Structures are given as structure tokens and as C-alpha cells.
Amino acid sequence: MGWFSAPDYWVGRFVLERGIAVIYLIAFVAAARQFRALIGADGMLPVPKYLARQSFWRVPSIFQLYYSDRLFAGVCWCGAALSAAIALGAADLVPLWAAMVLWLTVWTLYLSIVNVGQAWYSFGWESLLLETGFLMVLLGNDRVAPPMLTLWLARLLLFRVEFGAGLIKMRGDPCWRDLTCLYYHHETQPLPGPLSWFFHHLPKPLHRIEVASNHFAQLVVPFGLFAPQPVASVAAVIVVVTQLWLVLSGNFAWLNWVTIVLAFSAIDDAAVARLLPIPGHAPPAASPPWFVALVSAVAGAMLILTYWPVRNMLSRQQRMNMSFNAFHLVNTYGAFGTIGRTRYEVVIEGTGEPRISPQTVWKEYEFKGKPGTVTRLPRQWAPYHLRLDWLMWFAAISPGYAQPWLAPFMQRLLRNDRPTLRLLRHNPFPDAPPQYVRARLFAYRFTSPAELRRDRAWWHRTLVGQYVPPTSVR
Numbered sequence: 001m002g003w004f005s006a007p008d009y010w011v012g013r014f015v016l017e018r019g020i021a022v023i024y025l026i027a028f029v030a031a032a033r034q035f036r037a038l039i040g041a042d043g044m045l046p047v048p049k050y051l052a053r054q055s056f057w058r059v060p061s062i063f064q065l066y067y068s069d070r071l072f073a074g075v076c077w078c079g080a081a082l083s084a085a086i087a088l089g090a091a092d093l094v095p096l097w098a099a100m101v102l103w104l105t106v107w108t109l110y111l112s113i114v115n116v117g118q119a120w121y122s123f124g125w126e127s128l129l130l131e132t133g134f135l136m137v138l139l140g141n142d143r144v145a146p147p148m149l150t151l152w153l154a155r156l157l158l159f160r161v162e163f164g165a166g167l168i169k170m171r172g173d174p175c176w177r178d179l180t181c182l183y184y185h186h187e188t189q190p191l192p193g194p195l196s197w198f199f200h201h202l203p204k205p206l207h208r209i210e211v212a213s214n215h216f217a218q219l220v221v222p223f224g225l226f227a228p229q230p231v232a233s234v235a236a237v238i239v240v241v242t243q244l245w246l247v248l249s250g251n252f253a254w255l256n257w258v259t260i261v262l263a264f265s266a267i268d269d270a271a272v273a274r275l276l277p278i279p280g281h282a283p284p285a286a287s288p289p290w291f292v293a294l295v296s297a298v299a300g301a302m303l304i305l306t307y308w309p310v311r312n313m314l315s316r317q318q319r320m321n322m323s324f325n326a327f328h329l330v331n332t333y334g335a336f337g338t339i340g341r342t343r344y345e346v347v348i349e350g351t352g353e354p355r356i357s358p359q360t361v362w363k364e365y366e367f368k369g370k371p372g373t374v375t376r377l378p379r380q381w382a383p384y385h386l387r388l389d390w391l392m393w394f395a396a397i398s399p400g401y402a403q404p405w406l407a408p409f410m411q412r413l414l415r416n417d418r419p420t421l422r423l424l425r426h427n428p429f430p431d432a433p434p435q436y437v438r439a440r441l442f443a444y445r446f447t448s449p450a451e452l453r454r455d456r457a458w459w460h461r462t463l464v465g466q467y468v469p470p471t472s473v474r
Contacts, residue, residue: 004292005145007284011272012264013139013146016154019261020132021087023254023383024106025080027129030385031113032076036419037412038120038387040069043419044408047072047116060326061112072113079109092142096291099141107133111327119404120387124321124335125255130328131157132258138295145284147291149299154265155232156306159222161259162239164313164334166218168320172337176215181339182207187446188340190393191251191369191386192378197458199249200446210245217242225266233271236263247382251369253390254383255335305330343444344396345371346467350413350434356470362438363428365413367392371444372425374459388423396441399467406468410437414473439468 039047048067056064062075083106085091091099111130114121135157138150175181186192186200202210217238224235240263243256272278308324309332320334349362366372369381369389388409395402412420416433428434441464447457 004147004149004287004295005284006148006151007145008268008270009146009151009265011269011278012151012267015264016261017091017136017139017141018087018089019264020129020136020258021083021106023129023257023261024110024133025083025087026254026383027110027385028076028080028083028113030387032073032080034120034387034423035072035076035113036069037417037423039117040072040419041067044405044412045118045120050116050118058326059115061115062108063112063116067116075109075112079106079113082106082109094141096141096143096288100137103133103137103139107137114328115326119391119401123253123385123390124331124333125253125258125385127321127323127328127331128157128161128258128333129254131331132262134327134329138298140287140291143285144287144291147287147295149295151265152226153299153302154262155225158239158259158262158265159225160306160309160313160331161262161333162218162222164309164318164320164332165336166215166222167313168318168334168337170215170219171316171318173339175339176211179208179211180204181336182210184341185336185339186249187444188343189250189336190390191381192371193248193250193380193382194377195248196250196378197446197452201449214242229268230271232266233268236266237271239263251378251380251382251386252335253385257383302330308332340397343371344464345442345444345461346392346396346402347372347440347442348410348413348437349440350429350437351470352429352432352434354435356436363434365424365428366426368423368425371459374444374447374457374461375455377458386423406439407471410439410468410471411473413437414471436470436472438466438470441465441467 035043037043039045041048047063051059051064051067063072082102086102086106091102094102107130110133114126114130117126132154135150135154138147140147169176173181175184183204186196189196221235221238224231226232227235240260243260246252247256269278305324309330312318312322312332318334319332320337321332323331348365350365351360351362353360364372367389369379369386370392371378391401391405395406409420414433414437416427416429421427442461443464444459444461447455447460451460452458
């Protein structure tokens, strides 16, 4: 079955399977470490309360059968263990059907988490990880050659990620069309990284070249993924290079890393051999008829489902990061259609004083990833995902984003709730909870090189006003 097998893509499959397994490992560990305060039984957006209003087919999840924090933790750590096993090569040591069951189990466990995650799991990279994980079920293991159909589905997914992102930019903010968006983006992006200050201060002509290069990489290069070799490999390498540039310039969870791994679906062994020595491998066994039939049937179904994201991309009202079914298969993607010109931050403060006066001393809570203290250089967190920090960025854009969870969050600070405090970098009230907490809105900007030398500060901030007035347990 020469049409079905792609024996020249062993390296591509190796990177796909092991790379996606590592990202699943990170995703499960992040879920295990953060869920109690976010969606646990006593969390800000409790899973049981949410599921009471949802049917199984609207929200498919094993937690529809039963929920407890202990079960959720067990699902997270079980998923992490299976992902680690696959990353270490377990899927290549078992029969083909068992490798497929391994991947299907990982996908089902993470789908169960995402579908009950509510606002905390509303990001496009959740759907991207699920869709990619489902394709891994169909990629086989070392006992058979990589299926060409699955590799084409992975390329089609990569095309939707890149081309969808390019279209949303061209249809969105005018600064993408006049090539000025990067005058602002590195400063106003959700979670700047340790190099973001330096990227922000690159010369403006270079920023314009960056934007033009991004348009080329997202609107032209993706078509090369479907060209014959070596054009497809060259297109994939361009995607990898542009995504690594994004990795260096900010924190976008695992979005960039999944995109990089997907690019290897278009890189054949000959392209890799030009740069690196690759070991030989035994000729593959013929793919079992049942595997050929199953992959062919699923590929056909996924091509039919592609109608909805393609229609969305062609629409003038294109939507970003949308799933058309509850299983997060064949989604539409996009990012940063609009770029903020000013960075706003919600700063949470507390006081231990029983009465508030003009002389009240307020102490600031410090978050792990989002800007706070102006002298602290932003950290590199991606591909780990700080869910609270990301939603705090949205809260600063509009209070509507924070309406369901900000009040419960602040109430937990008033109790020194341990799971909530573990989401933070610094708790200024380690011995006793505060009497009051409040939130204030600040405008942040990167300091100039001269200000950095003078003040030893990466940020300058200006008070905009009150965001949430002083609140007590009462």
C-alpha cells in the first residue's frame, strides 16, 4: 500500500509523537498544580456547580459521572504518567493497537479536563493540543511506517493555525496592515518574557520588517506545506524559525511549541539528513488492513469537518479560536487580531488594619508571571501555563472578563486560602489574613534604556484608578 505509507518520515513521526507527549505532560502537571483554587469543589468556578447545568453531549467529560478533587488529581497525574511513558518511547514497545489506546486515553483524560475548565481553559491552545493529540492516535508506532494520511491531516492543521492567524491580522487591527503593530505588541502582550523589553526596544524599521516577515510566514508559506519535497520541508523550517522567534519574545503557553512540532509532519528524512546524521531503521511491516481502514475513515470524516473552519476563515466575520464540536476536533485558530496600545494591569493589595484611613498601609500581592513590581524582570514560563495570570491580563482590558471569578478570588485572599496562595509568587500576609483587599488599575510601560540605568526598573507604572473598592470578609 504505497499510497498509504510514508517510510521517509520516521524522524517526523518521532518528533511529533515525543514532542506532543512532552507538551501533554506539561499540560497535565499544570492542571494538577492549579485546579483546586480555580475549578475544584471549593474553587472560584467549581466543576460540580458547572456540570449541574450541562448535559454530557454538550460537555463530554468523565467528570459527568462523578466529581471529586481527589478524582481530578488522579486524572491529572494518570495523564502525566501516560504522557511521560509515551515521551520515553513506551508506545513503540507495545503492539500498534495498544499504542493507539495509550494516545486515546491521554486525549480522553485531557478532553475531560478542558471541557470542565470554563474560563480558565478557554484558550485556543487547549483545542490545538486536543486536535493534535487525536491525530497522534492515528500516527501509528515503530511497527508500521507513518501513515501519509495522518501526516497530511497534521499539515492541514498547521495550515489552519498559521493561515487563520494571518487572516485575522489582516482583517483586524490596521497596525498589521501598516506594519506598526510591533511598536506596541511586545509591551502589551499578556505575559512578557525576559527578552520582551529588549525586543520592544529594537529599531522601528526592524519592527516593520518583523511584521512583514510574519505576514509572509502566515499567509504565503503555509501553501508550501502541500508542495512536493524539498519545498514542503523548506516551508516547515520557515514556520519553525518564526515560531522560535515568538518563543524568545514572550510567553504563549504551549501554542508555539505545538506549532513547531506540527511542522515536522512536512519535514522528510532527507531534509533532516542534510543537517544531522540519522540512524537507519529496519524496513517497516505492512500496515494491517484494519489500521488502513480506520485511518482512512477517520481522515475522511475530519476532511468533512474541515468545512466549518474553512467557511469561518473565508468569512469577513472570521472568529478566532473556536471549536465547532464538543470534542475539539477540526477547530479554527487565530491570535492577536487586535493589538493594545497601552498596557493595563490590575494590582491586588491588602491591609491588616481593622479600619481604613488615608494613612492605611497597603501591601501588594505579587503574581508569578504578570507584571507587578516594576524592578522585577519578567520570567520565562512557557510552555507552562499560568492560568490566573493570563486571565488577570484580560481583567485589565475589561471588567467583564473578571466578573465570574475575581470576587471569589479576592474572598479567598481574605481567608489566606492555601491553594489560592500557591498560584501567587508572594503573599504579603503569611502569618494572618488581611482585613481588607482591594484592586487598583495601573498603566504600565517599559522603561527606556536611560530609565533602566537610572532607576534599575524594567517598568514604569501610573495609577489609573480604583478597580475594586476595599473588600472585607464581611
